Amino acid sequence: MASSLNRVALGSGTEFDWIRRFLERAAARTVDSDAPDAGGRSGWRVHTGPGDDCALLQADGARGLLAVSTDLSVEGVHFRREWLSWSEVGYRAAAAALSDLAAVGATPLAMLVSLALPSRDGEDSAVALMDGVARAASESGALLAGGDLTVSPAGATVDIVVLGTAARAVLRSGAGAGDELWVTGKLGAAAAAVAAWDSGGEPTEAAREAFARPRARLREAAWLVERRVPRAMIDLSDGLAGDLRHLAAANGLAVVLEAAEVPVHPTAHELAGTDPLHLALAGGEDYELCFAASPGSLSGLVDEFHDVFGISLTRIGRFEAGHGVFLVGSNGERRPLELAGYLHFKGTASS
Amino acid sequence: MASSLNRVALGSGTEFDWIRRFLERAAARTVDSDAPDAGGRSGWRVHTGPGDDCALLQADGARGLLAVSTDLSVEGVHFRREWLSWSEVGYRAAAAALSDLAAVGATPLAMLVSLALPSRDGEDSAVALMDGVARAASESGALLAGGDLTVSPAGATVDIVVLGTAARAVLRSGAGAGDELWVTGKLGAAAAAVAAWDSGGEPTEAAREAFARPRARLREAAWLVERRVPRAMIDLSDGLAGDLRHLAAANGLAVVLEAAEVPVHPTAHELAGTDPLHLALAGGEDYELCFAASPGSLSGLVDEFHDVFGISLTRIGRFEAGHGVFLVGSNGERRPLELAGYLHFKGTASS
Numbered sequence: 026m027a028s029s030l031n032r033v034a035l036g037s038g039t040e041f042d043w044i045r046r047f048l049e050r051a052a053a054r055t056v057d058s059d060a061p062d063a064g065g066r067s068g069w070r071v072h073t074g075p076g077d078d079c080a081l082l083q084a085d086g087a088r089g090l091l092a093v094s095t096d097l098s099v100e101g102v103h104f105r106r107e108w109l110s111w112s113e114v115g116y117r118a119a120a121a122a123l124s125d126l127a128a129v130g131a132t133p134l135a136m137l138v139s140l141a142l143p144s145r146d147g148e149d150s151a152v153a154l155m156d157g158v159a160r161a162a163s164e165s166g167a168l169l170a171g172g173d174l175t176v177s178p179a180g181a182t183v184d185i186v187v188l189g190t191a192a193r194a195v196l197r198s199g200a201g202a203g204d205e206l207w208v209t210g211k212l213g214a215a216a217a218a219v220a221a222w223d224s225g226g227e228p229t230e231a232a233r234e235a236f237a238r239p240r241a242r243l244r245e246a247a248w249l250v251e252r253r254v255p256r257a258m259i260d261l262s263d264g265l266a267g268d269l270r271h272l273a274a275a276n277g278l279a280v281v282l283e284a285a286e287v288p289v290h291p292t293a294h295e296l297a298g299t300d301p302l303h304l305a306l307a308g309g310e311d312y313e314l315c316f317a318a319s320p321g322s323l324s325g326l327v328d329e330f331h332d333v334f335g336i337s338l339t340r341i342g343r344f345e346a347g348h349g350v351f352l353v354g355s356n357g358e359r360r361p362l363e364l365a366g367y368l369h370f371k372g373t374a375s376s
Numbered sequence: 377m378a379s380s381l382n383r384v385a386l387g388s389g390t391e392f393d394w395i396r397r398f399l400e401r402a403a404a405r406t407v408d409s410d411a412p413d414a415g416g417r418s419g420w421r422v423h424t425g426p427g428d429d430c431a432l433l434q435a436d437g438a439r440g441l442l443a444v445s446t447d448l449s450v451e452g453v454h455f456r457r458e459w460l461s462w463s464e465v466g467y468r469a470a471a472a473a474l475s476d477l478a479a480v481g482a483t484p485l486a487m488l489v490s491l492a493l494p495s496r497d498g499e500d501s502a503v504a505l506m507d508g509v510a511r512a513a514s515e516s517g518a519l520l521a522g523g524d525l526t527v528s529p530a531g532a533t534v535d536i537v538v539l540g541t542a543a544r545a546v547l548r549s550g551a552g553a554g555d556e557l558w559v560t561g562k563l564g565a566a567a568a569a570v571a572a573w574d575s576g577g578e579p580t581e582a583a584r585e586a587f588a589r590p591r592a593r594l595r596e597a598a599w600l601v602e603r604r605v606p607r608a609m610i611d612l613s614d615g616l617a618g619d620l621r622h623l624a625a626a627n628g629l630a631v632v633l634e635a636a637e638v639p640v641h642p643t644a645h646e647l648a649g650t651d652p653l654h655l656a657l658a659g660g661e662d663y664e665l666c667f668a669a670s671p672g673s674l675s676g677l678v679d680e681f682h683d684v685f686g687i688s689l690t691r692i693g694r695f696e697a698g699h700g701v702f703l704v705g706s707n708g709e710r711r712p713l714e715l716a717g718y719l720h721f722k723g724t725a726s727s
Contacts, residue, residue, distance in 0.1 A: 068439055069485050069541050071519050080488060080521035082539065087438035088419055094522065095446075095488045095537050101529035102492075134420050137431060137446045139535050141453075168422050170431035171445065178452035179530030184490050186446050186537050188433065190420050 076275070077197050078128035078260060079189070091134075092189045094125035100180030108222055111150045113237040114183065115157025121262065122185035123165050123241035124312040128260035129196065130250035131189030133167035133243065139184040141177035154183070165243055195250060197275035200257040200317030206280060206342040207323065209245055209314045209334075212265060213293035213301060216308020220299055231292040239312040245334050246314055254323060255316035264309035266362050269350045272315065279347030282362060285355050288339045306352075306362070317344055424547065427626070429479035429611060432545050442485075443540040445476035451531030459573055462501045464588040465534065466508025472613065473536035474516050474592035475663040479611035480547065481601035482540030484518035484594065490535040492528035505534070516594055546601060548626035551608035551668030557631060557693040558674065560593055560665045563616060564644035564652060567659020571650055582643040590663040596685050597665055605674060606667035615660035617713050620701045623666065630698030633713065636706050639690045657703075657713070668695055 068085030079092035098104060098118035109117065119136065126133055138158050142151055151174065162169050167187065214235030218228035228236070242260070249255050257276055259268050265287070273280040284302060293301040293308075323338065330338045342353075352362040419436030430443035449455060449469035460468065470487065477484055489509055493502055502525065513520050518538065565586035569579035579587070593611070600606050608627055610619050616638070624631040635653060644652040674689065681689045693704075703713040 069442075071486055071521050073521075075520065075522045077522075080486060082442075082486060082521075084435055084438040084442075087435040091420075091433075091435075091442065093444075093486070093488060093537070093539065095490045095524055095535065097490045097492055097524045097526050097533075097535070099492045099526055099528055099533075102526055135422055135431060135433060135444070137444060137537070139446045139448045141448055141450045141533055169426065170422050170424075170433075171426045171428075173446050173448045173535075175448050175450055175453055177450055177533075179528075182448075182450075182492060182528075182533050184446065184448070184524075184535040186444070186488070188444065 073194070073196065078125040079131065079194075081129070081191075081194050089190055089192045090131075090194050092126055092129050092131035092191055092194060093186070094122060095184060095186045096122035096125060098183040098185075100182065105222070106181075108218075109237055110157075111146075111153035112157035112160075114181065115154035115159075116161045116238055117157070117236075118183040118185050119158045119161035120239045120241050120312065121310070122187045123161065123167070123243060124239070124260040124262065126187050126189040127241045127243045127246040127314060128258055129189075129191060129194045130246050130255070130258065131191040131194065132247065133162075133165040133187060133189045135170040135188045136162045136167040137170055137186040138172035139182075139186075140172070140174050141182040142174075143179070143181060144176045146181070150181075154181075158183075158185070161241075165241065193250075195246075195255045195258045195316070197257055197259050197272055200272070200276040200278060200344045201319075202278055202344055202346045203320060204256060204317040204344040205320055205323070205340050206269075206282070206344065207316055207318055208261070208265070208288065208339055208341050209242055210311070210336040211288045211290035212261065212311045212313060213305035213308050214290035215239065215310040216264070216304040217290070217293045217296045217299075219308070220296055220304065224298075229292045229295055231290075232296075235290070235292070236310070239310065241312060242314045245330075245336070248330070248333065249314070249316070252326065254318050254326070255314075256318065258314060258316035261311040261313045261315055262309060264307045265311075265315065266306045266350065267309070268315060269362070272317075273348065273350050276317070276344065277348070279345045280342060280350045281345055281359070282342040282350065282352050284352055286339060286341045288337055288341070424545070428548050429476040430482065430540070430545075432480070432542075440541055440543045441482075441545050443477055443480050443482035443542055443545060444537070445473060446535060446537045447473035447476060449534040449536075451533065456573070457532075459569075460588055461508075462497075462504035463508035463511075465532065466505035466510075467512045467589055468508070468587075469534040469536050470509045470512035471590045471592050471663065472661070473538045474512065474518070474594060475590070475611040475613065477538050477540040478592045478594045478597040478665060479609055480540075480542060480545045481597050481606070481609065482542040482545065483598065484513075484516040484538060484540045486521040486539045487513045487518040488521055488537040489523035490537075491523070491525050492533040493525075494530070494532060495527045497532070501532075505532075509534075509536070512592075516592065542601075544601075546606045546609045546667070548608055548610050548623055551623070551627040551629060551695045552670075553629055553695055553697045554671060555607060555668040555695040556671055556674070556691050557620075557633070557695065558667055558669055559612070559616070559639065559690055559692050560596055561662070561687040562639045562641035563612065563657075563662045563664060564655035564659050565641035566590065566661040567615075567655040568641070568644045568647045568650075570659070571647055571655065575649075580643045580646055582641070583647075586641070586643070587661070590661065592663060593665045596681075596687070599681070599684065600665070600667070603677065605669050605677070606665075607669065609665060609667035612662045612664045612666055613660060615658045616662075616666065617657045617701065618660070619666060620713070623668075624699065624701050627668070627695065628699070630696045631693060631701045632696055632704060632710070633693040633701065634704050637690060637692045639688055639692070
């Protein structure tokens, strides 16, 4: 949700000004949710508003929180028709939205789907797209509860709304100086697919699979939250560099990333002419989890995590007093990490 | 939400087949919410799935229901840039979504906003659009709780998600044979604006206002629901003819509409060359409430309603055993009402 606010690739400066003004605008109208009568409709209140991966609502008398997120996928920005089948477009859009629930440690409850589709593609495209959405929903346990469908005079747009429940939610904030920075899985495979397509080639099967069928780390998040490991968490939708900036800002801390520790996906090494680390840092849409953990809190859990889920858990850095994101190179040199978040389609987006 | 599923103007036949398949696809994956373990995540369940104006969720221990709807506004389909300011685009999109909450008798709690905007319009358009959204949210008591923002390679798309609470919800179903059919306000003004623009002219101020700044009938719905008047309700987004078809189908009943009783907006009479009744029946986007009431249950309340809200409450027909929607002309002749629901932009949409 809010994490994807900076999928706006308008060039540096402008894009972030826009996002900032957008959020300020939204937040200015959002009254303090702790005030007694704020949003206190029939005993409901807004626990967390704009700026996290999900909005969180709380009902008097109900256990836990309700998490809500909305996630746009736009043809020509988030996907191209030559790259994906309609079913994959639907699956991918749903997985991206579900990843926002994973980021706060919520369990999927329901999904609503808004589609604007070109009439030239007819109903078969809608049905195929919904097949992909329904498969992602079904795998995650979310029920399809409604939606909206309209014709689009231009390309296809999919907006997925997800609702989930959480006994307690993990926010982007909550980390302390000294906390370790961890990430699930391997990074850069989806970016390798986009880079291959952009250069006129075809991605490897592994890269294509990562782009077309990302998996929201819902069970992994639940496992970690059950063990009270993540103190602050985000899902990697904009790219590690961009998302770490969000995490640093949300915590009022500096994030120090160890270049040598970043778990670059093997297929990112197979792409000629591109720095694999760059794909892992700037690529985006890995939909892995990145979180803060107290020092040592994952001791003895890393192997178990791998045994259960078949993916890695890697310590990639730490939180320190300060501001911004820093990269420590293999030579020990430390410099500010200046990569823009979401670099895909920069040409398309700014045209 | 689901009411706007038939905003797809692909020509008769095709559009409804598409919608039907879309809904079947969604419903097929939605397990029976009454089953003990269906959607029973942390004590939450889906009370009402696809096919009503909102999805309704219920939490164990919490009072009432949570209503959720998602509503798309697409440039060139739901609005044209020459007709509206960005602020009006935002206000109108938000009001349309809030109207879905009114239709189930819910009180607004929170709103999430997804925007896909052409980069040529820059950040000012986003800020102006959010101003309009925020005004509609503020007027309704909804808190802006999050959103998504991305660039669009073509026109603007706005998706508004609304969440509301309801002590008890009014569905599209629940009417009985013999029930009266009622409508709030006057119909056809927004359609008169579109018709004026389409014919190269300018709408009257009243018509333009109705199109650009529709008011979701939230307080009116709450007043009626408090008095337990509506047994089944829908908001008029697709046009009376199209929405009555939904109401008839949801209740497994026939709806008989008295042509002479339809409260046509005065400004619809000011448009030369167009049948005002046609605008009221087929135009759409009036965002008035249409509901079933037990015979006589509104006796003595019509004047009070007008005094409180300054708009009319009109009995326009009745529910009977049977199927479909019928129009009784001023000569007493009864015929099936065959108007398509949403006629705006037919050329654009099918191009």
